Amino acid sequence: MAASYGKIGVLLINLGTPDTPETPDVRKYLREFLMDKRVIDIPALQRYFLINGIIAPFRAPKSAKVYKQLWDERGSPLLYYGHDLRDLLQKELGDGYYVALGMRYQSPSIKSALEELREQQVERIIVLPLYPQYASASTGTSHDMVMEIVKDWWIVPSINFISTFCDDPLFIKAFAEIGRKHLEARKYDHVVFSYHGLPERHILKGSTRNYCKLGTCCNTYHKLNRYCYRAQCFETSRLLAKELGLAEDQYTVAFQSRLGKDPWLKPYTDEILKDLPAKGIKNVLAYSPAFVADCLETTIEVGQEFKELFEQAGGEHWQLVESLNTHPLWVEAVKQMVLRN
Numbered sequence: 001m002a003a004s005y006g007k008i009g010v011l012l013i014n015l016g017t018p019d020t021p022e023t024p025d026v027r028k029y030l031r032e033f034l035m036d037k038r039v040i041d042i043p044a045l046q047r048y049f050l051i052n053g054i055i056a057p058f059r060a061p062k063s064a065k066v067y068k069q070l071w072d073e074r075g076s077p078l079l080y081y082g083h084d085l086r087d088l089l090q091k092e093l094g095d096g097y098y099v100a101l102g103m104r105y106q107s108p109s110i111k112s113a114l115e116e117l118r119e120q121q122v123e124r125i126i127v128l129p130l131y132p133q134y135a136s137a138s139t140g141t142s143h144d145m146v147m148e149i150v151k152d153w154w155i156v157p158s159i160n161f162i163s164t165f166c167d168d169p170l171f172i173k174a175f176a177e178i179g180r181k182h183l184e185a186r187k188y189d190h191v192v193f194s195y196h197g198l199p200e201r202h203i204l205k206g207s208t209r210n211y212c213k214l215g216t217c218c219n220t221y222h223k224l225n226r227y228c229y230r231a232q233c234f235e236t237s238r239l240l241a242k243e244l245g246l247a248e249d250q251y252t253v254a255f256q257s258r259l260g261k262d263p264w265l266k267p268y269t270d271e272i273l274k275d276l277p278a279k280g281i282k283n284v285l286a287y288s289p290a291f292v293a294d295c296l297e298t299t300i301e302v303g304q305e306f307k308e309l310f311e312q313a314g315g316e317h318w319q320l321v322e323s324l325n326t327h328p329l330w331v332e333a334v335k336q337m338v339l340r341n
């Protein structure tokens with residue numbers, strides 16, 4: 001596309017995925033991802049030994065097996081839904097905008113996406129990491145990478161960083177609509193909102209004036225805990241529950257995907273789901289609202305692994321709510337976020 005001056009650039013960012021589901025590519029991806037000091041926040045030398053001594057040799061082949069189950073004819077869903085969203089958003093926003101997609105790890109890189117925008121000589125850039133709830137390990141590191149790259153540009157255009165959209169009305173409406181179809185199709189006893197976990201210390205490090213202490217501090221969402229990941233997960237869940245007409249005792253918020261021995265945000269999804277059947281909860285609808293596109297964490301972890309655990313514990317029906325992917329209300333939600341910024 002030829003450059004035309006005065007456009008607004010939109011940079012969509014997501015986590016990234018291995019280039020292929022083969023072990024060497026998964027190892028390369030995990031190395032880049034987990035060497036990020038905002039993801040594994042321990043001293044550099046310790047991180048180096050953890051990754052090269054344990055994760056690269058042992059975790060990479062295991063993860064590759066799971067990535068092979070995830071891969072389909074279009075590749076990795078996280079990546080192809082990213083491209084689809086970019087194309088749909090470009091169509092919706094029209095000629096005054098140029099939309100680019102960058103992945104924090106692997107490809108297409110944030111650097112290549114920013115170069116596309118620079119080539120277009122966009123006058124402003126809106127940076128939107130595709131994570132509804134801010135965490136230093138996701139949104140923070142995406143912003144960090146953008147700043148790292150543009151700091152060397154001679155002309156640094158105006159840049160708007162969007163850091164959270166956990167309570168965006170259209171985002172909530174889109175996710176509610178997808179879940180509502182399941183709730184109307186059969187009877188569910190309970191809804192589980194399962195979020196990607198974080199080490200507890202990540203919350204404490206971001207605690208404004210020591211406000212967040214992993215207690216009831218996050219039960220309401222306001223100025224002091226605006227960027228607390230835990231408070232944002234609770235807020236998204238509350239708003240989704242409200243939109244779906246769920247009472248407080250009809251849903252549970254839990255956290256998944258913990259890694260290592262440090263305490264992560266609790267309760268852990270794989271633990272709570274095992275106790276549900278004994279309480280008479282045998283039909284569960286599972287939401288994964290930390291992600292806006294299907295990926296390993298939704299399709300495989302929530303959709304398959306948790307389903308197996310639930311059934312082994314006596315559960316009868318476990319249903320994953322598919323992610324926002326290319327849902328028209330989601331595309332509209334992103335469009336409105338861009339227009340507002």
Ligand SMILES: C=CC1=C(C)c2cc3[nH]c(cc4nc(cc5[nH]c(cc1n2)c(C)c5CCC(=O)O)C(CCC(=O)O)=C4C)c(C)c3C=C
Binds near residue numbers: 063199291
């Ligand atoms: C210390 C480890 C990790 C932190 C902290 C973390 C935070 C975090 N991650 C996401 C989003 C995604 N993570 C995904 C996969 C994934 N995450 C970790 C570790 C941490 N994540 C690992 C090791 C993996 C790889 C899979 C595995 O080997 O188990 C994905 C899926 C990508 C895909 O290709 O499908 C996403 C998306 C967020 C939002 C977040 C902080 C809140």
Ligand SMILES: [Fe+2]
Binds near residue numbers: 196257
């Ligand atoms: Fe992760």
Ligand SMILES: [Fe+2]
Binds near residue numbers: 211213218225228229
């Ligand atoms: Fe908090």
